[in-house]
Amino acid sequence: MNGARQAGRGPDAVCAALALAVLALLIGVSIWLWQGQRRPLLLAPAIGGLNPCLDMTAPAPAPAPGAPPPEAACAGAQGSAAGQVESILSALGPRHSPDGRLLVGYTLVVPLLNLFRPDAAAAGGWRIDDEAVQRVARTVQGVDRPVVLYLFSSHFSEGAPIEPVLASDPANLAQTPRGPLPVDRYMGQPMYPWSVARLDNGITQRRDEAMRAVSGALCRLPAATRARLAGINLLGETHQLYPAFETGMGTDQPYVVTDYSPTSRAGFAAALRQRFGTVAALNRYLGSSFADFDAVQPPSRDIRRQRLDNFWQHIDDAAAGRVAVSGWVHDGAQPVGRSSWVRIYLDGQWVGRVPARFERQDVAQARPELGTSRLGWRYDLRFADLPPGRHRLDVALEGAGGGLQHLGTRHINVMGREQRPPVALPMRLDLPPMRPAGARVAFWIDAPADERALFYNPLVPLWDEFRARQVVRYLEHFDRLLAATCLADVPRRTQQIYPAEKAGWDASRFAAGQSLLPFGQVQLGINLYGEATDDASFFDWLARSRQPGYSVTEFHPLRALSAAELGAVFEDHRRHGARTLSFFLHPVAPGEAPANPFAFDPHNPRFGSDRLYAATQALLR
Structure with a gap:
């Protein structure tokens, strides 16, 4: 019996020590947080x-x-x-x-x-x-x-x-x-x-x-x-x-970036070799057919404006698989200081909701009567996984008085590598009820341009x-x-x-x-x-x-x-x-x-x- 009691004391002692350690840690964290609050x-x-x-x-x-x-x-x-x-x-x-x-x-x-x-x-x-x-x-x-x-x-x-x-x-x-x-x-x-x-x-x-x-x-x-x-x-x-x-x-500017020096080109090939090990693994990842890593060049041409030797040369602001949907809006019915909210629908399905809270000095200078420059909104739409074809985007304002006000429609063409003409895709869902933007609403949709062609190149990320x-x-x-x-x-x-x-x-x-x-x-x-x-x-x-x-x-x-x-x-x-x-x-x-x-x-x-x-x-x- 005494042996059983003594055997049980070991776990009890360990538990007690752990409890004390946890308590000490909590006290230490509390002191650190308290000091952080006091730090000027x-x-x-x-x-x-x-x-x-x-x-x-x-x-x-x-x-x-x-x-x-x-x-x-x-x-x-x-x-x-x-x-x-x-x-x-x-x-x-x-x-x-x-x-x-x-x-x-x-x-x-x-x-x-x-x-x-x-x-x-x-x-x-x-x-x-x-x-x-x-x-x-x-x-x-x-x-x-x-x-x-x-x-x-x-x-x-x-x-x-x-x-x-x-x-x-x-x-x-x-x-x-x-x-x-x-x-x-x-x-x-x-x-x-x-x-x-x-x-x-x-x-x-x-x-x-x-x-x-x-x-x-x-x-x-x-x-x-x-x-x-x-x-x-x-x-x-x-x-x-x-x-x-x-x-x-x-x-909205031509996509020209850096750095394409010989040092960078060689460094990129070395980075790919280190990450993938073999060119076969890289080819499986990309769906490409490069003979070796030295044949892989950094993406540097826009397929919409320049001739490509292969698809992997394509690069633009959306080639990494996301496209910006952005603009500005001012709802005069909203209380001063409160941001409006914008909804994004893809083929009828709600995919995003963002506040119009970014500074837009350009709008403030052109429209000073709006009384604020915090009008910009942006949603980055991932299209890399979308099926090729013509998709519909709708932008709606959540009105101050309730209900949705339609701000506009854009179409994007998700392109395959073979560049076949895009086919219009059916709506996934019916859009919810929306009315036209009211007289007190000022707005503009900056991007994307209507009918924009989008090409995802997995080499760009x-x-x-x-x-x-x-x-x-x-x-x-x-x-x-x-x-x-x-x-x-x-x-x-x-x-x-x-x-x-x-x-x-x-x-x-x-x-x-x-x-x-x-x-x-x-x-x-x-x-x-x-x-x-x-x-x-x-x-x-x-x-x-x-x-x-x-x-x-x-x-x-x-x-x-x-x-x-x-x-x-x-x-x-x-x-x-x-x-x-x-x-x-x-x-x-x-x-x-x-x-x-x-x-x-x-x-x-x-x-x-x-x-x-x-x-x-x-x-x-």
Whole structure:
């Protein structure tokens, strides 16, 4: 009997230990969640206008109101931009909001390519300006606030003398099937289509060199100073490119993407070999008859406009098997601030329901009487599994007074590889009762074009995946570089574009999706504009992507908000795990045009930026 009792004590002890372990875990999680709720959100505005101070080769402008003269602040053995930074932040408000939920630091933008000076004696004819690097380090040392270091070097021009030199080398440029992209323009400034396909080209080597110089200077600062570093943003928006960058991101544009360099073509064949093992397995997957992997070329031609040697060369915005159904609608009968809902029917069967909530600045400019720009809607219809033939799409508005209002009909022709003329398919179901759109309803269906031909090429999703992996691989390179320095423990993050939730954007052109997911030691840093700043759709996406935390690296609602409204947005991000939130601060002299139209400033009325500045001041004071 005693032996039986003692034998039973073992399982009891184990159960007790497990219970204690679970209790300890729950307590730990509770403390972590409690601390997360208590953690303040670091407002880290990106201070603009510092380049003339950090880069003394540029002409010094007139100082911002209240700021010390640039020459006096920047020149000399201890020159830095610290005085200007502190002056601009002090004008915004105190370091802490009264409720303790907001803490004010700053983002120091360091344009990497601006650190180079021509020098005939240096390797490649350029050298790092050590004094400019020291001014960066002294700025960090001179401002006693948390700082996010933005190591900026994206396709947006920095105005650096080395840029046109680097752009003259095709190895540095993203390539379409016809060759390197030309230098483009964005908001009137040069836009350089730097490649993300190679790590051995000149642009990558110069970024490496500048990043090592900056990290080296910071590593020589006292440990207490380095402890102010709250994060490091890698490069800025990093993704694949395409022609006409400013206007060519839509599904209605000719589909020309990157990268088709020899490096990418060879890399794609290698990726297919690694995934499928044998060309026979690839052929079974595609339904193709390639002799070997080297015979497989990235899809690069539009079957509707170009002659193909084989079907697997076809690519367009829908070739991956989905087509955008999109437009805009305004129902004057809806209460102000409430989104309308749109239903999509395929061959009479209801397949989707989406809110009209996306920003449409084009509609707001053309129809200001509607009083809002949140009118866009979009549904991505998967057609890859549909039978070939002519299908019918119907779009209906859920009216404010009940019932459905018919907005329009489109026909899509799902084509087989043999390109036989499509046959009209019967309706699956009868459409529900609908009445014509009422007089108070304004709307437009942007896509798809009526009678559009759709061709699914299963090689295209593999190509899209490879292009997205190129973006991640490029960012991983710089993550590893910093991980080998004394800054290894400083959180590193992307500063990435968010194309997935834009009504008219074709996210496949950017191939940024994989870089928005966790990889390596890099955390999510994401640029949010318009509806994405304060819409539940972003937090839904955040939950689906399982992010352990994030930072809002660029923030602008594109409309004025009151202090209460802006405070609620900040609080939403804080409670969802945002570590930092950055917006642009670039002082504007009275009567002058803003250098950055998205900068919060009392003298910048663009996109409600003056009122957003006032709202931030009110929250801090």
